[in-house]
Every structure is written in C-alpha cells, then in structure tokens.
Amino acid sequence: MLSYLLKRLAQLVVVAFIISVLVFLLVHLLPGDPTVSILGGNVTAANRQILLHELGLNTPLYHQYWIWLIHALHGNLGQSYLTHETVGHVIATGFPIDVELIIISQVVAFAVAIPVALITSRRPNRPLDNIATTGTFGLLALPPFLIAPILVAIFAVGLHWFPATGYVPFSQNPASNLHDMILPGLALTAGSIAVYYRLLRSDLIMTLQEDFITMARSKGLSNRRIMMRQAFRPSTFSLLAVAGVNIGALLAGTFIVEYLFAMDGLGYSIVQAVQQRDYLLVQGIALVVAIAYVVLQFIIDFLFTVVDPRVTRE
C-alpha cells in the first residue's frame, strides 16, 4: 500500500513538473506580453522596457521559470500582473465554484443516466429505449452555450424561479448558493447525461447476456434484484473511466458557463489570464488543475477496486 501511494505521489510530481514546463513555454510563445495589457496603447519603447524589468520578464526564459519554480515550491505562485491579486487567492476563490458546478452537473447526470439505463437496457430497441436513445443524442448535440441561454430564458426571465447570473459562496449562504448554482449546473449536465447513459446502457445489455445473470434468473431472483445486485456493478467500469475523464475536463473547462453566468471560476480566470498574458496566473491555475486531475484519477482507480475487488493495485 505504501509503495503504491509513493508511486502515485511520484507520478503526481512528474506530471505537475511537465505541465508547468509546457504551460510556461506555451504561454510565453504567444505573441505580445503583459506590458501591452497593462499599458495598452500607451506602450512606448521606454515604458515597455521599464515594465519588463519591473516584472522580471527581461531575463532568459529558463531563469524566469527557475524563479517561478523556486517560489512555487515554497507555496508562492505569484500574483496577477494586472490586479496584483495573488494566484493563490484566485484559485481559492475560483476552485470551489468549479467543484460545485462539477458536483451538481455530475450528480444530476448520474441521477438521470443510471435509472434510465437500468430501465431501458432490460428491453433494448423497444419504444422506451428508442425514445431515450434519441433524446440523449439530442442532448449531446446541445452545447452549454446554447443550453444556458435557453434555461435562463425559461426558468429565470420567464418563470423567475432562478437568478439569471450571480454566485453566492456556500459559506456565506448555503441556500442561496444552491439556488444560484442550479441553472449553471444544469447547463453542464446535458452532455454528461448522454454519454453516461449510452455507456451504461451498452455495458448493461452485454452484462445481462452473461451466464451468471442466467444463473441468477434460474434461481428465481427478481429482475429488480438482478439489475441492482448482479448486473449494475460490473457494468460500471466504463462509466467510471469516462466519468473520470469527463470530470477532469470540467476542471477549469467550464469557461463558457462561468462567462455566461458571471461566475469567477478557474475557467474564466485562466482564459482571461491567457488573453491578458498574465503568465503567473496561467501557470498557477494550470498547475493546480493538473494536480487536481491526477488526484481525481487516483480516486477513480480506487473506485475501480471498490467496484471489483478482483482488480488489484498491481
């Protein structure tokens, strides 16, 4: 167990390092630099040089990266060149928003996909299954930037059930927080529902054809018990794997929803930072997202062992 944990920890460190180098290089390859964002059209040659020196951007790239790395290892990810807000504060503010969006969207996605798959997989290609399949293809075709305005038009502007924009931290007011997060969460859900339903349905159909299911039926077990106790668990492998990738993609990948609902999540922050060439912010957020992704995969791997004890860590 200890060796396994150490191995995963080493993997985390390697991934984080590689990501930090890649992001550093990529963002510095972009045309322009923060001086333009800071000075705008007032950028004269002299002003630019002064500012580059003040920001430490007139030294070789390897030196800039080294300085950043040393500070990062001491827990200091720097601050925004423009607002001087610390990267740590940006992450502390934005990460909970993204996590909450992910939790809401995935809980709803699983809550819809799993029951529907359990029902329709018993009678594939029947009317209910066809309706569900068509419906999920439709959901897959609807991107968040299309779903969000529709949800707002209906449930916010039309029915006044939810706010159109805004975010209240959970710690400040849990009820308002959940109320505000429903529409943004739902905007992210559609694609996940479709993918999870399709995967689970396919795996369940295959599992239901296995000998042990036939055995269970011959024992007189009810369909419900067979589905929930026998078939469901071994059919969730693909679902878990894809969910892990999907959730990982949602980490800082919720820019569109954050932009539309005026939420200061990591997705919006990193896109703005790239546009403004706010290098430290980009590097810091990318690093945190990479670490979160590796931790997430660790959790998924652990869940595999829970779902199927035959899967060992080796």
Add this chain to the structure above:
Amino acid sequence: MFLSRGAATGGIILVGAGASAGLAGCSSGSSGSSTSTGANKGGKAGVSTGTPKRGGKAVIGTTADIDGFFPPTNHWDNNGFLYANTIYDPLTAVAADGSIKPYLAETITPNSTYTTWTLKLRSGITFHDGSALTAAVVKANFDALKASALTGIALKQVTSVTITDPLTVVYNFADPFVSLPASLATQVGYVVGQAMLDAVSKSPTTPPHPVGTGPFIYDTWQPNDHFTATRNPHYWRSGYPYLDSITYRPIPDTTQREATLKTGGVDLILSADPVTVNHFTGQSPYQVVDSLSDITGEPDVAFILLNCASPPTNDLRVRQALAKATDQAQVIKLFGGGLSQPSNGLFPKGSKYYSNTGYPTFDPTGAKTLVSAYKQQHGTPTIELVTVPDSRDIKVTQVLQQMWEAVGFTISVKTIEQAELISNIVTGNFQAYTLEQYAVPDPDINYVWWSTTTVAPPGQISLNFSRNSDPQIETALLSGRRSPDPATRIKAYQTVNERLAQDLPYIWLGQTVWSAVGDARIQNFANPILPDGSPGQPFDNGIFFPTQIWMAG
C-alpha cells in the same frame, strides 16, 4: 467583445480616451445624453423630479471588471471611471454644456499666456481616512502620475507643479496649454489619499486600500464578482449621497446582463451593444438612456484603422477606395441597431466641431476605378482585415470583406486576441484593424494619436497608430492646444477632422452607442449636479456619477 474598455483595457486611458480594438467601444470622454434618441416618449429617462429618498442599495450590472483602483498604474476603462466616480472625486468635471467646471477644485485659472494654471482646492474636504485634501496631496498624486509608464505621457507637457499655499497648486508649462482643465476631468485628475500613495510606494505589488474623497467608501472588491462601496457620512457635498451602498457586478455577456435586469438581479445595466437600446426602448418600466445625443467634446467612434506606412494601405488611392466601398449606413443598420448616423469624421452633427469634412461617400463605382488604377501599377491590392474574437466584430469584418471585394480588393479576415492586436498596432505590424476610440471632453487630449511627433516607422513603437504624418494636422493640433480663443480652436479641430478625411487613415463605421437601462426603482442616474449647481454631463459613454442616485419604493 468590443475590445474597448469593456472587455479589456486595450486602450489609452490617460485621459479617458481608450482605444478599443473592437467595435464596441468605451472610453470615457465626452458625451452623455440623458435621453436616448427616440428611446423615451415623454419624460426624461434617468432624471427624477421627485423628492429623493434616503437609504437603500443599488446594484449595477457593468460590462467588465477593472484591474485596480490606483490611477497611476491601473488601466481604467468606462467601468473604471464608474468605480472612480464612486469612491473618488476628480479635480474638474464636464458640465452638460460641454464646459469644464471645477469639482474638487474651487477655481482653476490660467495666466495670460496659458503657460501656468493655478488650481485652488475647496477647503474642508477630507479623505475617507480622515486626512485632509491639501495641495501637497494633489502634488503627490501628480508626481506619481507623472512617474508612471501608464499616465506619464498624458502629463508630458507639464514641466513642473508647485505649491503656493496649503490649498493652491500651480501647473507650469513650457508652451501654452489650454486644455488642462479638461485633462483633469480624466484619469489623471482623480485624487487619492496620501495613505494610498504611501502604501504603493512601500509595496508596489500589493493592491492598496483605496482612499478617496468620494461619495462612497470602498468596502469590498472581489475581482470579476462584485465591487461594493458604502455611503460616506462625511462627504463634503452636503446632502449627498442618498444611497446606503452601491454594488457593481461585472456581467460580461450582454444577453445575460439584460436577463439579470429583467429578473431583478440588478437595478441598472450598462451596455455597449446597440441592441440593448432596441430591446428596452418603450418597454415598461425600464428607463433607457443612451449616448447618441453626445455632442460635447468627442464621442467614441468605431472605425477601421489603416496603416499609412505599409503597402498597400500606404497608397492614398487604396484608402480612398476602401472608404468609397464602405456602406456605413448598411453597417449601422446591420450591427448598430440602426440607431446612429454615418460619421464623416470625429464629431457628430450638432457638435461645435462638426463640419462638412469631404469624407468620401459610399461610391462603389468610384472605388472600382481607384482599385483598377492601383492594379495597373501594383497588381490586386490584398489586405488582411483583423479584429478580436467577438461575434459582432467578426460579422462586421465579414460584411466589410464583401463590400471591399466587390470593388476589386482581395480581403482576408482574421481574429487575434486584443493583447496581440494592440501589440501589432503600436509596432505597425498591420494593414487594417478594427478599433474604437477618441471619446474625450476636449480634442486636445487626443493629440498623441494624430501628431507627427509620435510617428515611428513600422517595427518601432508609434502612438500615432496609423503613421499618418500630416504637417497640416500637426499645425492645427498645436493651434488648438495653444489658443484659448474658442473660434480658433473650433477651426483647428475642424481642420484636423478635414485633413483626416483627406488622408483617410480611418474608415469610419459610426458612433458607438452606449446605454444605461434602469428599472423602475432606480432614480436620477443621469442627472448629476456639479458643486456649483450646474448640471453635469448626464451620461458619458457608460459613465455616470452615482452621487445623486436614489431608490424609489
């Protein structure tokens, strides 16, 4: 998004002028009308004649957030000026008639040659931390602004600032400088407390706690989420403000911002998208104010910036052909909500600086002739038209592409981010870019963008982005800068405008339309009263004073 101020501080703020690489613009500057053209039938939107009610909170939905509250180093767009008007006061302000009136200043008077301006402060004004507003603090502000890479250029003409008594500051110039009062109505005129200056001096990378003299006191700022300020109980303008607090919420998407107003999430929204005017005009209970009646100073205008130093746009025939091939009215109809009128230059009809500039009218046949003439010598003119990744701007460039290709050009359309776009503009690495700029209370504030002294060849940084070096423009600019005679100044800027119409470094696309839409509760947001009792500029391209706002109901 329209680069402009709203989205990213791509501009030259200094004087409230902001260059936006998009077509939505925002710069603080001149303008301001308290009624939108045709927007309100009867009554005046944003102007309340009722008895102000004290208390309550207003929530304003803005187009974007700012990068900070420190005038010397933070790049204020329209939202920045809105925040500034909340917690700070300027030394001067623009009146409804376009004149410049003292605000924190009691008087500001020039000597006979306009090489010295004496500014006397009002007495008894204190900052939010209790410290007094003195000439020493104003000078300290000036020193910080002058030393800044961002704002120093705006104060380049000031040779020195001296203090003659605790409330009197003297600005000295080597040459006559008529527009100092107008400059002090912009970013360089907002005064922050000494404690804030000291904090920045001690730790330049730590955001300082804003300290001003304004109607509200800084409370909280969560970037990209909200900025809240609370009532200043010791505000020097007796009776003001009425609100207990005011909160600004940046909501980048226009549709979502409008939806937030409709759902009661905010009391008032700002918009640089003309469709907002059309969406809310005539819709009860909304009050719509827009910037179209702006005839003071210079308004924000959208245009295509052409590089006069690189082929093929360095050929006047090409620029003339582009101007003649552009159906401005059609562009305004398609993307401007059909609200504004085609521009023939920097100033709209009704402005004292307006004249018949001779700017080319829509003439595709004439354009084809010019393109043919160019083709015979140099082959088909090929131009790359570039904008930012904003859906409206992209559509405009696509329409322009069609118009220009119809007369014989080969046009490619490209989108790049604002940071890269501005970098290319200042270094001359472009042919045709979308831009939005020039809103200022006095045209002299735009001197650097048109002067021959700020031209540099491609590859070097040039504040005269178009690299249009016209000695007649320079002469006219200096005349406007140095002469106090109103008629001379008007003639000077008319000359600038007419020369621009001849040189054609810009293809005009119409005046930017800013709007403020309030619900039934928010009152008096477009009716500021200046300290001398005269009406202030009601609505300046997305900027207003929150001082006189009150909430009904």
